[in-house]
Amino acid sequence: MGNSHQVTIKDIARELNISPSTVSRALKDHPDISKDTKKAVSDLAKKYNYQPNAIALSLRSRKTNTIGVVVPQIVHFFFSNVISGIEDIAYDKGYNVMVCQTNELQEREEKSVQALLASRVDGLLVSLSKETKTYDHLRKVTDGGTPMVFFDRKSDDFDVSSVVIDDYQGGYQATEHLAKQGYKKIAHLAGPLNLTLSKSRYAGYQQALKDYGLDYRRDYVIECANGTIEEGYEKTKPLLDLRDKPDAVFAANDPAAIGALKAIKDSGLKVPQDIGVIGFSDWQLASLVEPALSSISQPGYEMGAEAARLMFKALEAEKGEEVEKENIVLKTNVISRESTHKK
Amino acid sequence: MGNSHQVTIKDIARELNISPSTVSRALKDHPDISKDTKKAVSDLAKKYNYQPNAIALSLRSRKTNTIGVVVPQIVHFFFSNVISGIEDIAYDKGYNVMVCQTNELQEREEKSVQALLASRVDGLLVSLSKETKTYDHLRKVTDGGTPMVFFDRKSDDFDVSSVVIDDYQGGYQATEHLAKQGYKKIAHLAGPLNLTLSKSRYAGYQQALKDYGLDYRRDYVIECANGTIEEGYEKTKPLLDLRDKPDAVFAANDPAAIGALKAIKDSGLKVPQDIGVIGFSDWQLASLVEPALSSISQPGYEMGAEAARLMFKALEAEKGEEVEKENIVLKTNVISRESTHKK
DNA sequence: CTGAAAGCGCTTACAG
């Protein structure tokens, strides 16, 4: 028909000469309504493809059946997995998902949270931008009574549920894996050390060295602020120039590890025979380089699904019932490939 | 406060002993309202962090300031770029974005479209699932008067705007690039040939062969239905067993190209000296393999931004004004890397 | 300068 007006209950009522209340009841198969009326209503509803207006329902029920997601980047293997996990669970629950990316900017994070709040999302799933230093915008969320769950990048200033990766364990596992393969002098390309996540990986690295009786040397640790392939390449070169050079590199992210791989190969040394390399899985890239890169897996999809589940637990709780906060820490796994197969 | 009730205009009115109408006017700086009232209202609004309820506004204005996106997969380099492009433009326009993934299932596509329609999104951006054969669910969108724009995977049954990649040109460019590098016997790992997109790339390949005076041989063309690395590997092997084997391969997607690369290397032949390889960029992976893979770039971000712009053009049109449909075809580019540098 | 009324599309307690 190309009619730009969606059919309402009133339209049906008018055509049938009955009241909107009756139409509403008939539509939801209310026991009071007569068979005949129900039939007439549902026939007409079908004929005009009547769709209940969710906006009107939301206004009445103060529930939008929508959750908001605030994420640093959409174009990112890990985060797109998280979003996908959230969306799948939300779909099963009959919820819609509004997605906002902050592009790592605090200002955009603030505006997005504000927009989502204005849209009265039932709950908010948030991963902080790298830039975010103050939390007033998130205070408004919790103060207003909207359930919030952090994923991956959280602030400890809030008493809300969260899902994060066990970065300490990941750093430990990576280093342990290298040690078990027989590498003795393990260097670390750390992530930006202002992030808790980088510090945890670094700490796990140190603990594993200790547990396996290996030396911790400050000059074997180099910070990679951007986590790019180029940076990994450049920062690895000085390590190779050391008189006593490392025989393995644990990079806190995969692009840096790939850069390290290149730098080692360019210097004429062999991976994994001379130097082993292991990364930390931000992308799905690791398997493609040569040699294929060992890495620590981060369960992105699971993180999203878990965060969504925590959210729905809060949303489905009885009104007034206190839901206990959970802080879930997901385990990482070692993905062992060629780049660490020393023998 | 932890008060789970968001402050409304009525609350402010009550506290100030004035009417909701006056509060509403004061809030939007209506000229009729006195300075004093305005000040009192805005002070209280600030104190209670009043947020206008977008749901109530939507019900009145029949505009939600939200657009819906239906995409086959979120975890996908190309599509996540598209979503990102859409989100950035929507953010600039003050719109929210609801994202649904179909996981390539028609049923889920139908339900998602339906849910988005029920939520009264102002417009819908759709990329069809591979499975979608019938279009009743999309007819409901256009019949109901909701603007729709297709991106990447479209149906020609609708008179709506669309943004797609010039696959014909991409196929042509890939083949032309190989020809110009001096390759003469160019094979093609085609995509699933039920998709228009695959057929177009194939047609571009054929035309380029003709234009460059090269033979078209049916046995040089192999269909890769899944587009995985494994499939590319397996389907390339028979090509290498031919008595008169090709000296170049154009794969309709990057994973298949990467599989081809491996198969060629495993057979003892050299890339690019013996056989050149070029892919079609679905992922960002191409630069990491060895040798680095030449590829045809698909501007995903631009596609999303363009599709969003078309949508907003329709949404911003005067009521009743006819917006002319545009079918935008984005150009691809050759990304020339090692895998095709014959000399 | 301010307020009462109506309405966006729905539901439901109340009345008959």
Next chain:
DNA sequence: CTGAAAGCGCTTACAG
């Protein structure tokens, strides 16, 4: 079995 009324949170034409 059905309907009128009230209300979700807002805006705005109308009245004063």
